[in-house]
Amino acid sequence: MIQKVQYPTILSILLVWSGIGYSQNNGNSFSLWKLNSVSGEVTLNGQYREQQRTGININENQKSSYLSGGLLLKTNSSIIHPNFLVLDIDAAYMPETRRDKFIIIPDQAEVRTFKKLDIGASFFKEKKITLDLYGNFDQSFSSRENLTNVKSTNKHWGGTLGYNSKILPIVLDFHSRKWEEEEVQTGRTYKMDQNIFGARMSKAFTKYDRNEIRYSHDENTNSNQNLFRISNTIDNLEFVSYIGLGSKEKYNLTTMISDFNQHGISNLKRFQASENITIQLPANLSLLGNYNYYNIRQNSYVLDQQGINASLGHQLFKSLQSRINYEYNSIKHTVYQESNTKTGFEFNYSKSLPGGQLLISYKYDRYHQNYISDPVSLTISDEQYSLTDSKIILLRLPDISLASVVVKDITGTIIYVNGLDYILIERNQFIEIRRIPGGSIPDKSIVLIDYLATQAGTYKYDANSHALSSNLYLLNNLLSFYYRFSTQDYSNLEKTDFVMLNYFTQNVAGCRLDLKFINAGAEYENYKSSILPYHMTRYYVNFQKEIGKKVMLMLNGNLQDYVMLNEAETRNQKYLDITGRLIYSFVKQTHLDVDLMYRKQSGRGIDLDLLTSRSEVTSVVNRLYLSVGVELYRRNYVGEKINFKGTYFKIVRKF
Numbered sequence: 001m002i003q004k005v006q007y008p009t010i011l012s013i014l015l016v017w018s019g020i021g022y023s024q025n026n027g028n029s030f031s032l033w034k035l036n037s038v039s040g041e042v043t044l045n046g047q048y049r050e051q052q053r054t055g056i057n058i059n060e061n062q063k064s065s066y067l068s069g070g071l072l073l074k075t076n077s078s079i080i081h082p083n084f085l086v087l088d089i090d091a092a093y094m095p096e097t098r099r100d101k102f103i104i105i106p107d108q109a110e111v112r113t114f115k116k117l118d119i120g121a122s123f124f125k126e127k128k129i130t131l132d133l134y135g136n137f138d139q140s141f142s143s144r145e146n147l148t149n150v151k152s153t154n155k156h157w158g159g160t161l162g163y164n165s166k167i168l169p170i171v172l173d174f175h176s177r178k179w180e181e182e183e184v185q186t187g188r189t190y191k192m193d194q195n196i197f198g199a200r201m202s203k204a205f206t207k208y209d210r211n212e213i214r215y216s217h218d219e220n221t222n223s224n225q226n227l228f229r230i231s232n233t234i235d236n237l238e239f240v241s242y243i244g245l246g247s248k249e250k251y252n253l254t255t256m257i258s259d260f261n262q263h264g265i266s267n268l269k270r271f272q273a274s275e276n277i278t279i280q281l282p283a284n285l286s287l288l289g290n291y292n293y294y295n296i297r298q299n300s301y302v303l304d305q306q307g308i309n310a311s312l313g314h315q316l317f318k319s320l321q322s323r324i325n326y327e328y329n330s331i332k333h334t335v336y337q338e339s340n341t342k343t344g345f346e347f348n349y350s351k352s353l354p355g356g357q358l359l360i361s362y363k364y365d366r367y368h369q370n371y372i373s374d375p376v377s378l379t380i381s382d383e384q385y386s387l388t389d390s391k392i393i394l395l396r397l398p399d400i401s402l403a404s405v406v407v408k409d410i411t412g413t414i415i416y417v418n419g420l421d422y423i424l425i426e427r428n429q430f431i432e433i434r435r436i437p438g439g440s441i442p443d444k445s446i447v448l449i450d451y452l453a454t455q456a457g458t459y460k461y462d463a464n465s466h467a468l469s470s471n472l473y474l475l476n477n478l479l480s481f482y483y484r485f486s487t488q489d490y491s492n493l494e495k496t497d498f499v500m501l502n503y504f505t506q507n508v509a510g511c512r513l514d515l516k517f518i519n520a521g522a523e524y525e526n527y528k529s530s531i532l533p534y535h536m537t538r539y540y541v542n543f544q545k546e547i548g549k550k551v552m553l554m555l556n557g558n559l560q561d562y563v564m565l566n567e568a569e570t571r572n573q574k575y576l577d578i579t580g581r582l583i584y585s586f587v588k589q590t591h592l593d594v595d596l597m598y599r600k601q602s603g604r605g606i607d608l609d610l611l612t613s614r615s616e617v618t619s620v621v622n623r624l625y626l627s628v629g630v631e632l633y634r635r636n637y638v639g640e641k642i643n644f645k646g647t648y649f650k651i652v653r654k655f
Helices: 010-019 023-027
Strands: 033-053 058-080 085-093 110-125 128-145 148-163 171-184 189-203 208-222 229-245 251-264 268-281 285-298 301-315 318-331 337-353 356-372 376-387 406-407 424-426 430-435 445-456 458-474 478-492 504-514 516-531 534-547 551-564 572-587 588-601 608-621 626-636 638-655
Touching: 376 430
Parallel strands: none
Antiparallel strands: 033 058, 033 638, 058 085, 085 110, 110 128, 128 148, 148 171, 171 189, 189 208, 208 229, 229 251, 251 268, 268 285, 285 301, 301 318, 318 337, 337 356, 356 458, 376 445, 406 445, 424 430, 458 478, 478 504, 504 516, 516 534, 534 551, 551 572, 572 588, 588 608, 608 626, 626 638
């Protein structure tokens, strides 16, 4: 007679396995559901606002008032056993009385969340195999630079499975996200649907090496305000290795290999490999070497590029560092070939002085470029630029078709809109790009730009560049002066009549004063250029001071004045920023907070006059938080004016 064997259930195995060891260390017993902690808050908000908006074909008045309240709850629980499942649940719901279809009032609050549910589950957190699952849903309103209100809805879920093995640790993860954003002032919408699977493995064979393999599969679909859909599938495989050789790791070798494949509306294949080596030589010598290889295949072109960099450095005592540099790059493109060679040297000298220090550096480079092609319209894709309000940014090539310019975010999925997010200004044969405050491009952010440029035919030239920099610190760094000089000219020109070569001489001089609670400075720049010459003057001051035990005062000011010298009608570009904050404590738990921000910029297509201020009184009584405030907002951007004022209160009871 054959007896049936009573096999334990999978759940029983998991429970026993999760409890072994953990209960011995922590003394935790099994329980079906154990609530470890509960916290949260109850909130009541009220606001009254008035706004007038005027401009070309715009005359709008709005008054709004609303009352809202809500509950935020956070819980932490363990199921069966803390080593089996730990569950975190965060939920928030804040209904409001008003029925506005959209919000067009500037909001001083950084983020106001109306609906949120976050669930996180951690399995076997003390074991070699761990599993983390999560699901997030939130709907929120936020303001962008106090200029534009944004409503976003986000649904995000996924999980991570990890195997913490001494032989080969492995981590697998999956993320799914559906995101929708609406700019309530403009009505622009962005949607994204994304699924990502990833895996990574790491292994160290000795104590001197680290190796990692990473793989990701990304399926994403995006649509912008014109309902233009962008769908791509991306597979990316990377290998990274670090090896330290010799005593004290005097020889370091770093290897990186990447294979990137994108299919969909934009097809792209990119294979990249790089090798970096660092060698510490006798007699205070060091050698740095680098080799890079790129192979890029897109719909319209194929690019094959190789580059070699080498640098031999020497350290003399602690004061003088010298270096010899060499670079070579070879590019083979579908429509052109290019080779670049750069050789040079540099010195960095430092000298301690009584109560200060002197720093001097000098660099010389000789650059040779050989370009072979027929005159052709060249397609440029995903060229990176960092857009900063106070800097003039020119697109790299001349003779660009304005209609061909496409500006995207760093992921290449969100397409920005000319006139709302950025503007293009013609500067002779070049194009200046400048972001618009309140648009979708944050200040100092990186964007990708595509464009078509008429490229000249075969040419060849040599360039010589010099750069000198000096810094002098006196009176224990209380006072400092600096000067920078750089110049670039050309020789051995062949067929460069239609090439825009930038002959320039740049002089920058400035000084800075640093006290305990204030620092201030001034700077002057004279940039003589064959492309975009200008003079720039800058003044700035930063003040921060505690006055007694009750007052904290902060004030920052910055003024930059550009004089563009090659315009048909010389016109300045001016940027003035003033920010201030005052905190006054009536008693220990009650204080007044006043914030002020003023920005004024003037120039072709960038005229802006913006003032925002907020005053708020807050008080804490046990766990009861009270606040009441008033807001003021004035904006005039290229003829469109917004005048706003409002008041609000907030009551929060935390538990």
